[in-house]
Amino acid sequence: MLALTGGRPVIPEGAVAPWPWIRDEDRTAVLGALDRSTPWHWPMAAVEELEAAWADFTGMPYVLAANSGTAALHMAVSAAGIEPGDEVLVPADTFLASASCVLQANAVPVFVDTDIETFNLDPARVEERITDRTRAIVAVDLNGLPAPYDPLREIADRHGLALIEDAAQAHGATYHGRPAGALGTLSAASLNGSKCLSALGEGGLFATRDAEEHRLARRVLMFGEELPGQGRDYNARIMGWNYRIDVLAAAFARSQLGRLPEMSGVRRANGAALTAALAGVPGIRPPVVPDGLTHVYFFYPLLVAPEELGLAEADVPVAAFRDAVERAVNAEGLGIIRWQPRPVPAQTLFQEMRGYGRGCPWTCGHARPGHRYRAEEYPVAEEICRRRLVLGQSFSSLGPPNDEGTMRLFAEVFHKVLVEERDAVVALARGLARDGAYDDQGTS
Structure with a gap:
């Protein structure tokens, strides 16, 4: 019965x-970070240790820890040079943040259907969505399985597009021997408590091979400031945010990374x-x-x-x-x-297209006119x-x-x-x- x-x-x-899975070494790491947390300064040692460890794990030389995977995605989109009116291709089946990070740049997500077996972006459907406004592809490693990067890379290179990896669900996975987090031009990963690499609370990781992208992402991370050396000049160059990770979350994630x-x-x-x-x-x-x-x-x-x-x-x-x-x-x-x-383009945000208000970014004067999100365009x-x-x-x-x-x-x-x-x-x-x-x- x-x-x-x-x-x-x-x-x-x-x-x-x-x-x-919490073990004694995780508790010790968090308590150690607590003991080292005063006097308060930025960046904290635990944050720098996490960044260095992720760089070593992935082979991506430039890493920034953030307070969420959503923040890391926004940093990646900004570092890729996405500007108002630009278009970014996103899988129709993913979590909202894979698309909302594009809206945060006042740019326009354009959705692409997915593959019925892998649940990931279908490369065969990508080029039909490319326009003269397209600037990047967000490839999502959904469920813990890497997206099809070889064909996506070929398409991105042929069209001059950035390939942004959303590795939020795939820490520790590999694509033909290469680790998730190192499969795109630049990448973002979540450290949400539920993720395969957990900060217990919230956290994120941005990674790139390019020093200039790292500099741009760091501006977004911390109030738009340039952060020369270890000091601050309190001069915002762009619209920035406070995306700094909590030191205790960073310490927990660093400990977990050792067992990843x-x-x-x-x-x-x-x-x-x-x-x-x-x-x-x-x-x-x-x-x-x-x-x-x-x-x-x-x-x-x-x-x-x-x-x-x-x-x-x-x-x-x-x-x-x-x-x-x-x-x-x-x-x-x-x-x-x-x-x-439901697919992301079927969510109310995209059906009503209110955006920030008054229909922005779609109606702010930079976007290509005529955008509509029809769920039936993504049957898979x-x-x-x-x-x-x-x-x-x-x-x-x-x-x-x-x-x-x-x-x-x-x-x-x-x-x-x-x-x-x-x-x-x-x-x-x-x-x-x-x-x-x-x-x-x-x-x-």
């Missing part, structure tokens, strides 16, 4: 360890074990990892496929089946969520959003100390829900379809 209807859950409370290769190896092994264990379970499609790439499973995305069970859309809509699976899996003690229920992203459920983050982490035994428990949940108790789940889906209306994005 399903736990949802009174049965015993497969996974007992406390059996899955949360993320991040070990933790990434566990994530890869756990993801592979879970995929193997789900091979015989119908109704869901596990993630794909292309040859030459490694996946670190910030999210472990699943696409529901009721048609594999012989269920027609008219009988059991995909959205209703998805919601039934979500409810049943959660009741069995395995945290699963519906992440990003729409289909992914309609079918997707994800494991991961802290609620069902694939990171250590969870291991392959934990993954067997995860797989047992899906076997129970979609094999042993399939009829009950289908009945639940029919009931949801009968009781609720779903829009085109499968939102009730």
